[in-house]
Amino acid sequence: MTQSVVVQVGQCGNQVGCRFWDLALREHAHVNKRGLYDEALSSFFRNVDLRKSDGGDCCVGGRIQHLKARAVLIDMEEGVVNGILQGPLREVFDSTQLLTDVSGSGNNWAVGHLTYGSAYREAIVNKLRKAAEHCDCLQCFFLIHSMGGGTGSGLGTRVLSLLEEEFPDVCRIVTAMYPSAEDDVITSPYNSVLAMRELTEHADCVLPVENQSLVDIVNKISVMSHGAKPGSVLRKDSTVTSGQGSLSPTEKPFDAMNNIVANLLLNITSSARFEGSLNMDLNEIAMNLVPFPRLHYLVPSLTPLYTLADVNIPTRRLDQMFSDAFSKDHQLIRADPKRSLYLACALMVRGNVQVSDLRRNIERSEHCTRLHQNRPGVSSPAPTDPKMTLTFILSNNTPIQQLQH
Known part of the structure; x- marks a missing residue:
């Protein structure tokens, strides 16, 4: 079984990533009734024995000890990451795989890409290498970020170029959230244009997601539910979760939108986590859908x-x-x-x-x-x-x- 690493950059990337991990945990809990660390879990989670001084990984087939996500969390502000560390998923993330600053990128692509990208280059590479060393057979890097913010677009694309430089043979799949025409950040169109070139040059596959399309889908769901607020009443087995994972009686405005993107990632990775009659490997996405290197923007539905x-x-x-x-x-x-x-x-x-x-x-x-x-x-x-x-x-x-x- 192969393993994949998820790299979450910026506020949007970390919120969507947190939602993905919450859904993945509940999906595996629904399937894995015996509580064993199987190959499906090992594809995106480590099983760490905290009784050992080095916190070594347990072998596949044993009981679940402490699950740790194969993830790297990066943000140049502390708010979102601190919220995750105080939320119900705080034990899932390795504290040594987090990288934050305090000042933010000021919605400026150049600050994220050049200033913070250069300042934190070695720290980012070390965390990526550490995540890769815990994998027996590293198959793919999933990068999640926005295109409108300074950290997501700037530092996110800098991380992408570092992945190509350090791991040239490992597939790089990017989920990029594009701002809508009514975005309140005046620099978001410029950030998107500058980041677009980096995605074209350094990614193997790009899954573009448009904010306005997510708004339309959420509104459509609201109409289907006869005017009820989407996610306003949640069941235990609901696929809607709060911004920091797990269930919440009410949703924030962006929670329903982030949930759609998290479900997209959950379903794309299902072939790597579960068996099927016609399973498709993650590497086959680029192999079958990308006729030429730069034509790798795939429309999700x-x-x-x-x-x-x-x-x-x-x-x-x-x-x-x-x-x-x-x-x-x-x-x-x-x-x-x-x-x-x-x-x-x-x-x-x-x-x-x-x-x-x-x-x-x-x-x-x-x-x-x-x-x-x-x-x-x-x-x-x-x-x-x-x-x-x-x-x-x-x-x-x-x-x-x-x-x-």
């Missing part, structure tokens, strides 16, 4: 969306879910895929799905879209609910150019 807020709506058939996944209303960027060309597409399903049903829908999708190459994947089990089926798509589609203008 999720369906059904209402499961993110546990709206009481009848379960949809797989055929309808496939149709929804190819529509612009379920994409995480605001672009119409049917007006453009699909260079490649990965169709991934979680849950109890027959391969024959999957192939039938793939053939139907090829007639409805300009699809040149596809890669199906089936991963089990479904997230938290064994009766639920979830479909998500990563497509290398030409409307990504709309995001770059």
Whole structure:
């Protein structure tokens, strides 16, 4: 089994990352009833025996001692990271793998990329190397950051270039959150443009997520729930969590948006954590979906969306879910895929799905879209609910150019 390391940079990156770890823990707890440290857990978590002086890792197959996330947390302000360390997930993160400052980057790409990037270069490299040394077979780095802030866009892209420099053979998958046109940070468009070049040069895959698209999805879920506030009433098995992990009676405005991105990461990594009839390795994402090195911006799409807020709506058939996944209303960027060309597409399903049903829908999708190459994947089990089926798509589609203008 391979391992992956998650690098969270900036306020947005750490909030989304914290949400991802909370969902991953609850998903593994739902599947792993015996409390054993299995291969699925080892892909993103270490099992540390604190009774040993060196805090050595336990072997796969034993009882769970103390789980530590394979993560590096970086922020040039202390607020978000301190909030995580005081929250319910504080024991999951290794305190030696945190890097913070006090002054922040002032929403300036150059301050994050050049000033802090140079000042903390050695410290960042040492933490990345330490995280890699705890892996038996390092497969991938997941980098989570925003494109509008100074730390996320500036220092985040500097970390990306360091990953390429220090680990050139390890896959680098970036989840980048783009600001909306109504963003209140006046420098966010400039930060995004400057960071975009770094993503094009140094990443293997980029999963762009647009804030305005997340707002539209949250509003759509609100309409589905007949005017109820998304996530205002949470169940124990809910897929909606608070900003610092675990459950909360109410949500902050950005919690529902961050939750969508965290669920995207949870589903993409499911093939690395669980077995499936047509499992797709993380390395296969770049191998199958990127025809040329710089054409690596993959448009993510999720369906059904209402499961993110546990709206009481009848379960949809797989055929309808496939149709929804190819529509612009379920994409995480605001672009119409049917007006453009699909260079490649990965169709991934979680849950109890027959391969024959999957192939039938793939053939139907090829007639409805300009699809040149596809890669199906089936991963089990479904997230938290064994009766639920979830479909998500990563497509290398030409409307990504709309995001770059």
